[in-house]
Ligand SMILES: O=C(CO)[C@H](O)[C@H](O)COP(=O)(O)O
């Protein structure tokens with residue numbers, strides 16, 4: 001199966017977010033990656049449920065909501081109601097990861113767990129039966145436009161072995177470009193997030209295709 005491309009709207013023009021979401025949909029993306037930051041778990045602030053609700057009518061594609069907030073659990077229902085299809089929480093921001101994953105599933109949404117670059121993959125061992133996606137952060141979360149951390153390639157490969165036989169996506173987020181996407185796919189990624197590499201020029205279709213067709 002071909003890799004899923006999820007442009008991060010963190011790099012979109014916030015003054016016309018609805019039109020930007022429509023544009024990446026028409027440019028051939030698979031999912032829309034939505035970075036929610038709280039200025040506490042990460043040193044940056046973005047947007048919350050009202051903005052997600054406002055852009056929901058602009059596309060039918062999957063809203064992949066990456067919660068970089070601590071705590072996440074009190075807000076899961078708000079994100080589900082705003083239009084999230086898949087909700088990802090950070091293992092580092094959650095003392096009760098299993099409970100949060102169960103709560104996302106009880107809301108009828110797909111559940112993801114994200115790991116910061118320093119976090120070993122074994123923390124997800126006991127939630128593997130309940131999750132739909134592992135998000136491997138290949139930059140330290142908080143900002144777009146950072147460089148890919150190469151040590152995460154080994155982690156992606158380890159996770160691929162760990163989840164063998166299960167229907168779990170491996171999403172990789174941070175510093176993914178057309179130059180390095182092939183390595184990330186080769187390691188085992190099934191979904192690539194790209195912010196700056198998609199929004200760097202107005203030809204979003206060409207930028208998405210370049211990542212999808214990346215070769216070493
Ligand atoms: O979660 C994120 C940052 O915390 C973003 O999704 C990520 O950084 C994407 O941006 P870029 O492709 O420019 O690195």
Ligand SMILES: [Fe+2]
Nearest residue numbers: 008035066173
């Ligand atoms: Fe993200």
